[in-house]
Amino acid sequence: MAQNSTAFIRPVSLPSDRSALDHIFRVTCGESLKTEPSWTISSYLWCHPYPLLSPSTCFVLDPGNAEGPVGYILSTPNTRQFAKDWTGKYVPSLDRELLPEPNAKATDRVDEKPTQLLQLLYGDPEKALNFSYPGLVDKWPGHLHIDILPSHQGQGWGRKLIDTLLEALRAEGCNGVHLGMEAGSLGALKFYTKLGFSRYPEVLDGGVSGERGRTGGESQVIYLVKDITS
Template sequence: MPLHLRKATLADEGAVSRICLLTGDAGKSAEHLFKKPEMPGLVYAVPYLHLDSAWRYVLVETDDAGVEKDVVGYVVGSSNCRAFEADAEKNWWPPLRPRYPKPEDADRDAYTGAELYYLDFIANPALTGQEVLDVYPAFLHINILPPHQGKGWGTKMIRQAALQVQADGEKGLWVGIDSRNDNGRQFYKAIGFEKMESKEGEYYGLDIKKFLDSGRGA
């Protein structure tokens, strides 16, 4: 079926959350890691549909008549990471904390490592290192369901993100990856992302002009 990109809306929340879960274990399904399957999306995908400091696009499958059938991917982010972090701290995390409380030390054995990571994050969201933001303040998250990977749509989605960030006045953007995600690393490097210096985590940056001038994803 044909695919196309469009701006995401709040009506896409369920699909975006599901895609985040199905790609949430270093690119593979994380369904087996969570009793509450919405948890990955609440951290890495759904906030971008709600917050004014973010932008958001979805990859949609349509039938031959152009009628939308399913959302099969998304690219979300912000052109100002610090503004997004502040927006989320004011408007996103506070309502979640009573619903997903950080467990007491004596109760932590009842949770998987993945669940503990997300509960800890909701309680105390990690801030991006300033050494990364000093290079590029803009960033993205991208995920596509496996049947639609390897067909050029990831590059097209990166191009849409690059155009958005360029329109917002920035010269580049970055992405953070799970160090176990070899396929993701290879993809980013192949389209022009370069390793960034970071005190924590693995980050890759993209020079927008160089990427757009290459014609990739056009």
């Protein structure tokens, strides 16, 4: 497929890009999240905090018309600092009517999945940000999320977004970055491998799979890492 010549990559701009970022997340997120209220809660976990807390390492794919962004790469150069800012700056800004805190009342109103997501959002950013895996956030302190709408996939924009981000992370003094991907997405694994990412060098599921970087349980994820020193 030929690349759209009018599209370009630019820094994220708030508040004008906010609705487009949310739309991209909702279209591209995993099927297990595409029911409400999980859909909304998860967007506030894995999309909304990045442009607010780390705008210098967040970029969008702009189609060059009035439609708004059709892709994004959202990142932070320092996951530990990001977790602190999440608790100190992001959580206080959340709308409690839209996103009820996970207390007894909230538990009565939502089912198990949304309650778990709310617990991550309000009370456990370190779990949401992969602190439980030895060395991941220390050896590869940056992390990223990248999503592109189907209309602009397969045109080389993923590589361009990654390259743009890596340059910005280096400028911030970040020497390594990690990401998580669905374990069954062989196409994504091939894409990231071509860009120099490799599996996190630990077995994470107790040896069940025998695969480095792969978690166990229902939602299996493969963690990939990349050194980005100049």
